[in-house]
Amino acid sequence: MNDPTHRDTFLQGRTALVTGSTSGIGLAIATALAAAGSKVAINGLGTPEQVASAIATVDAAGNGGTRHFGADLRDADAIAAMMADLAAWSNGGIDILVNNAGIQHAVPLHEMPVSRWNDIIAVNLSSAFHTMRAAMPAMAARGYGRVVNIASVHGLVASKDKAPYVASKFGIVGLSKVAALEYAAQGSRDSGGITVNCVCPGWVETPLIEPQIEARMAGGSRDDGVRALLAEKQPSLRMSLPAEIAALAVFLCRREAHNITGASLPVDGGWTAQ
Numbered sequence: 001m002n003d004p005t006h007r008d009t010f011l012q013g014r015t016a017l018v019t020g021s022t023s024g025i026g027l028a029i030a031t032a033l034a035a036a037g038s039k040v041a042i043n044g045l046g047t048p049e050q051v052a053s054a055i056a057t058v059d060a061a062g063n064g065g066t067r068h069f070g071a072d073l074r075d076a077d078a079i080a081a082m083m084a085d086l087a088a089w090s091n092g093g094i095d096i097l098v099n100n101a102g103i104q105h106a107v108p109l110h111e112m113p114v115s116r117w118n119d120i121i122a123v124n125l126s127s128a129f130h131t132m133r134a135a136m137p138a139m140a141a142r143g144y145g146r147v148v149n150i151a152s153v154h155g156l157v158a159s160k161d162k163a164p165y166v167a168s169k170f171g172i173v174g175l176s177k178v179a180a181l182e183y184a185a186q187g188s189r190d191s192g193g194i195t196v197n198c199v200c201p202g203w204v205e206t207p208l209i210e211p212q213i214e215a216r217m218a219g220g221s222r223d224d225g226v227r228a229l230l231a232e233k234q235p236s237l238r239m240s241l242p243a244e245i246a247a248l249a250v251f252l253c254r255r256e257a258h259n260i261t262g263a264s265l266p267v268d269g270g271w272t273a274q
């Protein structure tokens, strides 16, 4: 806190990649990091208009300079190329890595197409391995780095009809713990250290869960579908908003979070307390 106004300037000028940030939780995290003063690289699929709109949203929150990196996260070579471009863009390597991109397909195990299994594991789990492998050595060299992996309550407990999704989310919880241990002693309290954590949301209001809301409308309204969804598992009976998940992600990047590592933090209205 060298700022005479006592504003927390710790995240100013840091560089961040948020995967899957053309929509939903990722866009909210990218926006919140920009608002905290970081320079943000966004990634994700979408039309040119959606990408331009996401860049404009993130730019408006911060100091500008937001760039979109369009790698399809199912493709390890595309991720490697993106990480090489990012190393140049960030002058040696990003400070903050948020693995947020995720996809879902809810059907019973025996009906799950093999191609869906492969895509969900690739986007929700393997992409985080590839980005962390590329980004973490430079973090260690600087003594500051943050990896925030957006897992899910489904990284802590299972639900039926979600075999690849639950497998990918349990996987990213394990991956994060290993990386947290390997990098735990790097850096210092002053530099901020290197931490790796998972955020484990319950239901969050984003396009990802619309098919599951629709499946529960039973001829009624969307609100009926939302109520039915929440009543099944989320005791607060309230959805989270993307900005609320983003606030926790930004906190994990701050200096005072230097000793929170290897954690999987539920934001689930009591779902996993049951």
Ligand code: NAD
Binding pocket: 019, 020, 021, 022, 023, 024, 025, 026, 043, 044, 045, 046, 071, 072, 073, 074, 100, 101, 102, 103, 123, 124, 150, 151, 152, 153, 200, 201, 202, 203, 204, 205, 206, 207, 208, 209
């Ligand atoms: P969303 O559908 O709004 O956004 C997903 C993002 O991932 C988009 O930007 C999309 O373009 C990107 N993406 C998808 N496939 C990609 C690919 N092959 N390559 C690159 N980018 C790709 O979803 P969301 O709800 O914001 O989900 C974000 C994360 O939060 C996911 O990991 C999801 O599993 C997790 N999550 C969501 C909820 C929820 O209730 N919405 C709950 C728990 C966890």
